[in-house]
Amino acid sequence: MADVAAEAHVSVKTVSRVVNREPGVRRDTEQRVRGVIDRIGFMRHDGARILRQGRTQTIALVVEDLANPFYSQISAAVEREARIRQHQLITASAEGSPTRERVVLEGLINRRVDGLVVVPAGEQPVVDxxxxxxxxxxxxxxxxxxxEPCDTVISDNPGGVRSAVEHLVANGHRRIAFLGDDAEFWTARQRREAFVGIHDALGLPGDTRVVMGPHxxxxxxxxxxxxxxxxxPVTAVITGNNRVTLAALHAMRAVGVEMGLVGYDDFELADLVEPAVTVVHQDPASIGQKxxxxxxxxxxGDESPAQTVVMPTxxxxxxxxxxxATARLRKALP
Amino acid sequence: MADVAAEAHVSVKTVSRVVNREPGVRRDTEQRVRGVIDRIGFMRHDGARILRQGRTQTIALVVEDLANPFYSQISAAVEREARIRQHQLITASAEGSPTRERVVLEGLINRRVDGLVVVPAGEQPVVDxxxxxxxxxxxxxxxxxxxEPCDTVISDNPGGVRSAVEHLVANGHRRIAFLGDDAEFWTARQRREAFVGIHDALGLPGDTRVVMGPHxxxxxxxxxxxxxxxxxPVTAVITGNNRVTLAALHAMRAVGVEMGLVGYDDFELADLVEPAVTVVHQDPASIGQKxxxxxxxxxxGDESPAQTVVMPTxxxxxxxxxxxATARLRKALP
DNA sequence: TCAGGGAGTGACAGCGTTGTCAGGAAAGCG
DNA sequence: CGCTTTCCTGACAACGCTGTCACTCCCTGA
Incomplete structure (x- = not known):
């Protein structure tokens, strides 16, 4: 910027004004400065700008695994909203480890990101x-x-599970089992508890069958x-997330067992496998956007008390x- | 840092030394400084550090759509490698628009990211x-x-297409069609050309049937x-990417047509649909990592000439x- | 004619670090 | 004992930018 200033015979401040389209620069001065900028290819150094202004215009997203469609859809939504608001998005993965999460968060704080969207890792997440x-x-x-209460966006796990159970019951199922993911995950636990609650509330026969992962x-x-x-026999299962649904589908295919199934999380091709899989859909994009x-x-500057938003499923x-209705044993594939 | 220095009765430079674990600080001084740091919760401001040192320890990834599994797997791989090397990753999406890509790139350059990984947008990508x-x-x-030649990592499209065609021919297919994505995409065009070339080279009957998208x-x-x-009749088709494969599967299901199919890009559940889909697999994670x-x-500091790496499929x-062999007409589903 | 005001411009400090260099104390050496 | 060397520490500038304030014109209106 100093170079531009020298070349254009103005002060750095004037260059700054031109670069940032601030008012109060005469037409011809601006033209001249712009000319020099183009000629020597000056580009504003946002790092310095940020240091001076205090705002980084950056937010960060910390998830478990960027390749998981659930998170990648969230990240696409977050990036989009950030971009619209002239912010950049730093994405980081904690790979499910609270330790790594702490390190990652610390790094992001050091960078003075303006804000954070975090899928907390680990079994007992605590505000650092x-x-x-x-x-x-x-x-x-x-x-x-x-x-402390914190701003949180979660999806309506009890509602989702309830809709799954009720759907199965409406289709004549009585003995329904729940296959949850690792109980280390809060969502897995919450869905399990919802299942148990509804199972009991509906007075379904037998003890509740619940098996948590990893599967x-x-x-x-x-x-x-x-x-x-x-x-x-158990005639239907509810799977606790997309990972489990996948494993269950493979398992059913492998041993030729065919039972009722409702999966948590929609997935591409759910309508193309045989039979097409009924699912509880939660919209990651909306969750991220919210x-x-x-x-x-x-x-x-919103200072209102922290709120927890529960997104419908x-x-x-x-x-x-x-x-x-169509239950049958299929012969196992070769 | 100045606050810490005052509190600990040392200079800011000494605090800096402690924070960065530089040698040449006496044991007790370090202890004292560290104590103050913990007490008042000082955190280094990386923005200032960056400004001073010139390296941002940040790289950026620009893709078309973060939610697309192909890109999200790339981004996961890139993030991982970056993290290992103490770099942060800014992800940005150009949403397929060259204009937006230019804006995005400019923003990233202004931020002085150390490097860029870019999936170029648009039909005729040019170095900005x-x-x-x-x-x-x-x-x-x-x-x-x-x-200008640039560092580039692409996958072996001709090889992938050839393997697809050869596989179909080996299974008795002669009349094979190619369903490519929008010819605006370079990959779509390259795969189309590869198909035409191989089709002719093998002397398959009839004129080559090629339809480009969007489908x-x-x-x-x-x-x-x-x-x-x-x-x-055409007895088999090759689909040019995962989007097309999906559409084709839906189409086949809808009209009850069953033909041979080889899809470009693997996808989850490819083995669970009926029939399990044979695919040309390119590994996005390896591509990203490479x-x-x-x-x-x-x-x-590697100054060697720009290289293009072609990843195998x-x-x-x-x-x-x-x-x-099992070809048949299936009755359309209700 | 002169005060008052607005428009255009620039000097300067400071954002929070770190690299450089210099200074002082302690230690080693002849 | 004086001199060199080593170790520890601090003063200061600079990274590139922008907010503040002051200054100079030139124009307006009394």
């Missing part, structure tokens, strides 16, 4: 004291954290074929919940 | 002069750009059922290429 001390606004997504196609294959061979909007509200009815 | 003037190292992914399930339904009713490695090599053989 350094983070909270920094005063950086933060919105949690998908899972709440303990302690593999193999482990589920064993489990499912055992269940299907019981005297009063979270950023809340974050930007804070950035704009939607049951997408396809075929797989309609069994046992 | 402002970008190249900035001297920021850049690696292109998935599609090359015109003009919808509906448009494909019409097309496919027409093809299947010809006197010498790109970052190249980028970091440049950052470390792999044919994952499932069922859908085995038709017409």
């Amino acid at each position: 004291p350094t983070v909270s001390a920094s005063g950086t606004p933060i919105v949690y997504v998908d899972r709440p954290v303990r302690g 593999t196609a193999d482990s589920l294959a064993t489990r499912l074929s055992a269940w299907s061979r019981e005297r009063t 979270a950023v909007l809340q974050l930007f509200a804070r950035l704009l 939607r049951l997408i009815v396809r075929e797989s919940g309609r069994l046992p | 002069p402002t970008v190249s003037a900035s001297g920021t190292p850049i690696v292109y992914v998935d599609r090359p750009v015109r003009g 919808t399930a509906d448009s494909l339904a019409t097309r496919l059922s027409a093809w299947s009713r010809e006197r010498t 790109a970052v490695l190249q980028l970091f090599a440049r950052l470390l 792999r044919l994952i053989v499932r069922e859908s290429g085995r038709l017409p």
